[in-house]
Amino acid sequence: MNAREECVLQIQNLQVSVGSAAASTAVVRGLSYQLSKGKVLAVVGESGCGKTIHALSVLRILPPGAHITGGQILYHGKDILTLPAEELRQLRGQKIAMIFQDPMTSLNPIRTIGKQLTETILAHKKCSKLRAQATAIRLLKKVGIADARRRMKEYPFQFSGGQRQRIMIAMALCLKPDILIADEPTTALDVTIQAQILKLIKQLQTQSNMAAVFITHNLALVAEVADEVLVLYGGYCMEQAAAAELFKHPLHPYTQGLLASLVHLSGPKPTHLCAIEGYPPAPGMPKEGCPFAPRCPKATDKCHAQLPPLFTEGAHAVRCWLREESK
Ligand SMILES: Nc1ncnc2c1ncn2[C@@H]1O[C@H](COP(=O)(O)OP(=O)(O)OP(=O)(O)O)[C@@H](O)[C@H]1O
């Protein structure tokens, strides 16, 4: 981040655990990043690495059993973790909006889309019902729902998966948030629709100069939309860099593995896919050493014994002992 950029969200050493006090397991382990106005940060990693839990922490909507055990989450310099309930309510939706993976879990199946959108607007803004309805129609048009006025009277099941995700985007944007957190908003959709939805989010984000955190397990998806990429593994940040730099010079063997496993649609047909051998670790495992060491083709004894710190080279950070040796 350069000095002139306005920092809207800063996470410092965030620690989140799941389970009871007697048997708790760390699932986010010392995560830190800064997000500037108008920028898109992609948080990438395989299933179970803590992507969703970290996002839910920002809005303080963690599921039962999960709790923040340390760190700070600063929104414009104010710690979200110590905000009183009323300020927190205003923050959610109004300042920071979130789009979830499956729109059906966020939309009420027995209320029309028009009612749900209008109610969301009225819950946060002092305006007439007519005005809220007009805003809802305008937003539906903006996210590409044709015949928006008529479709306001329809129920979620009357829309396709892609359309429902568009409605969720409209819902998230209706209060003009500063920050949009999109948690795998396209995984339930087919590839063409995924690209459309992503393009839509990027377009709306650019138009309103919003900051966005884009969560995905698919590095290929973020190549065109992200300014910065953070690679999570076993709850740790393994690598973080400007997107162009990360795609050009991935330093961590895990990031290299993720990139090698991508199918390039425009390139020659691969003879085989280089999937990363093995599985991500169970929460809190391994107890010592680098969490990626058991799957890492370059791991040494030190990697199995000691957790590497984040080594930084300019704006490029990487958690790997190999970087120490290469210096
Ligand atoms: N309510 C919960 N209770 C106990 N453990 C949980 C709970 N929610 C998540 N976890 C654990 O926390 C870890 C991180 O989960 P999280 O949902 O953040 O993963 P993710 O990176 O979003 O994965 P995915 O790509 O599958 O969505 C996982 O190991 C998961 O099993």
Ligand SMILES: [Mg+2]
């Ligand atoms: Mg998730």
